Amino acid sequence: MSEYQLQIKQIVDYPRCRIYRQFIQSLINDRSIRISGGSGLFYFTALCSYANFRTSYRRIDGISYTVYPGEWVCTLKELSEWFRTRFQCKALEILEELQKQHLISFLALGRGKVIKYKIRGWQTHNTVLEYNAPCQKNTGFFFLPVSLATELISTSRCSEMDIVLDLWLSAIYNDPQVQGSEIGPVIYLRNGTGNPLVTYSELGSRWGLSKATVGRVLKKLSDAGYLSLMTFPGRHGSVIYLQSYLSTMFQISDVMIDKEEVAMVLNIKLELPEDEKAAGLEPTAEHEVYVSEGLDSVSKSHIQMILNKMEKILMVQGISCFGCSKSTYKLFPLSNACGEMYLPRAQDASTSRMGLTILCGTDKPVTTFELTLSPSRENSIRRAK
Incomplete structure (x- = not known):
C-alpha cells in the first residue's frame, strides 16, 4: 500500500x-473589536461570507427570491446588524461606497426594506456549482x-x-x-x-x-x-x-x-554580558558539560547562559532533557565549511560555530544541535575604546 x-x-x-x-461570524459577534471608520475590508468580507456558491431561494415576508451564485438577499435590518451601524441608512451608504469601487452591485427591494447584492468577479476566485440547493452560511469557506x-x-x-x-x-x-x-x-x-x-x-x-x-x-x-x-x-x-x-x-x-x-x-544576535554580575544571572543548577580541546575559548558563565537559553526554547518544544539529572552535554567545534548553505551570513572569521550533543548518561546520544555565536558590532566597538 x-x-x-x-x-x-x-x-x-x-x-x-x-x-x-465561521471565523467571520465570530468577528461579527466580537463587540470588543471596533468597526467604525474602516476602509471597507471588513464590510466587503462580511458580504462575501453570505454569498452563494449555487442557486437557491430565500423567502422574506411571504415573497420568494431567487439567489444566484455570488449573490445574497437579506433585510436591511440584518445588514445593519452585520455592519454594526446605529442607523440603517448608514448601512446603505456603505453599500453605495462599495458599489462605487466596482466591488458589488445591489438593489433595494420592498420599499428599501430588502437588499439583494452581488459580488462582482465572484466566479473568478470561487467555484460556482451548477445544481440548486440551500447554501449554509455558518459552515464552509470562500x-x-x-x-x-x-x-x-x-x-x-x-x-x-x-x-x-x-x-x-x-x-x-x-x-x-x-x-x-x-x-x-x-x-x-x-x-x-x-x-x-x-x-x-x-x-x-x-x-x-x-x-x-x-x-x-x-x-x-x-x-x-x-x-x-x-x-x-x-x-x-x-x-x-x-x-x-x-x-x-x-x-x-x-x-x-x-x-x-x-x-x-x-x-x-543576543548579546552576552561581560560578566555574571552585569547579566544579573541568578544561581542555577549547572549542567554537566564536556568541552572539546579544539573548541575556541568560551567562559564557563557564558556556556551556562547558552544552555539556559536553549533550555527555555527546547522545553517549549517538548524536549525535556535539560531538566533531567542524567543528561550530559558535549560541545565540539565545527569547520567553517559546515552548514554553509544554511548559514551563509555567518562566514566572518570571528564567528564561532559549534555542535552541542545531548546524551542520556554518558554514552547514549539523544539529539544534536548546531550553535553559531558571533560578537555584536556594538560590543566590538566598546572593547576597542
Missing part, C-alpha cells in the same frame, strides 16, 4: 486566502484575493476589524521563502525581502494610523488572543504571529511561539 505524507502550507505566492464563514484586500486598506483609515483581517490575509505558514514561517503562522507584508520583521512606522503607513495607535491596537489584539507580538531591541522591529490560525485554517493544534527561538531563526 502506498504511503502519503501530508504537508500543510500557506505560501506567499498563492494569490488568494481561504476565509472560513476565497478572497490578497490584491483586492491590499487595495481596500489603501483607500482609507483602517478600523481595528480591518487590521485583524489584513493580518489574517498576510499570514504565511511553512514557506521557505519567509523566515520564521516554519515556527508558526507569521505576518509577512510581501515586500520581497522574505523577512517578517516590521516596524510600527511601516504598519502605520499601511493602515493610515499613527505609530502610537498601531502599538495600542496590536497590544489590544494580543491581549484578546488574536496574535503574539514580539518586539526586539534597536532597529530590528517586531514580528507578529497569529494565534488560533492553524486550528481554524487546517484543523490542527496551534503551536506555542517562543521569542528566543524566533530570534535564532531570524539571526538576531
Whole structure:
C-alpha cells in the first residue's frame, strides 16, 4: 500500500486566502473589536461570507427570491446588524461606497426594506456549482484575493476589524521563502525581502494610523488572543504571529511561539554580558558539560547562559532533557565549511560555530544541535575604546 505524507502550507505566492464563514461570524459577534471608520475590508468580507456558491431561494415576508451564485438577499435590518451601524441608512451608504469601487452591485427591494447584492468577479476566485440547493452560511469557506484586500486598506483609515483581517490575509505558514514561517503562522507584508520583521512606522503607513495607535491596537489584539507580538531591541522591529490560525485554517493544534527561538531563526544576535554580575544571572543548577580541546575559548558563565537559553526554547518544544539529572552535554567545534548553505551570513572569521550533543548518561546520544555565536558590532566597538 502506498504511503502519503501530508504537508500543510500557506505560501506567499498563492494569490488568494481561504476565509472560513465561521471565523467571520465570530468577528461579527466580537463587540470588543471596533468597526467604525474602516476602509471597507471588513464590510466587503462580511458580504462575501453570505454569498452563494449555487442557486437557491430565500423567502422574506411571504415573497420568494431567487439567489444566484455570488449573490445574497437579506433585510436591511440584518445588514445593519452585520455592519454594526446605529442607523440603517448608514448601512446603505456603505453599500453605495462599495458599489462605487466596482466591488458589488445591489438593489433595494420592498420599499428599501430588502437588499439583494452581488459580488462582482465572484466566479473568478470561487467555484460556482451548477445544481440548486440551500447554501449554509455558518459552515464552509470562500476565497478572497490578497490584491483586492491590499487595495481596500489603501483607500482609507483602517478600523481595528480591518487590521485583524489584513493580518489574517498576510499570514504565511511553512514557506521557505519567509523566515520564521516554519515556527508558526507569521505576518509577512510581501515586500520581497522574505523577512517578517516590521516596524510600527511601516504598519502605520499601511493602515493610515499613527505609530502610537498601531502599538495600542496590536497590544489590544494580543491581549484578546488574536496574535503574539514580539518586539526586539534597536532597529530590528517586531514580528507578529497569529494565534488560533492553524486550528481554524487546517484543523490542527496551534503551536506555542517562543521569542528566543524566533530570534535564532531570524539571526538576531543576543548579546552576552561581560560578566555574571552585569547579566544579573541568578544561581542555577549547572549542567554537566564536556568541552572539546579544539573548541575556541568560551567562559564557563557564558556556556551556562547558552544552555539556559536553549533550555527555555527546547522545553517549549517538548524536549525535556535539560531538566533531567542524567543528561550530559558535549560541545565540539565545527569547520567553517559546515552548514554553509544554511548559514551563509555567518562566514566572518570571528564567528564561532559549534555542535552541542545531548546524551542520556554518558554514552547514549539523544539529539544534536548546531550553535553559531558571533560578537555584536556594538560590543566590538566598546572593547576597542
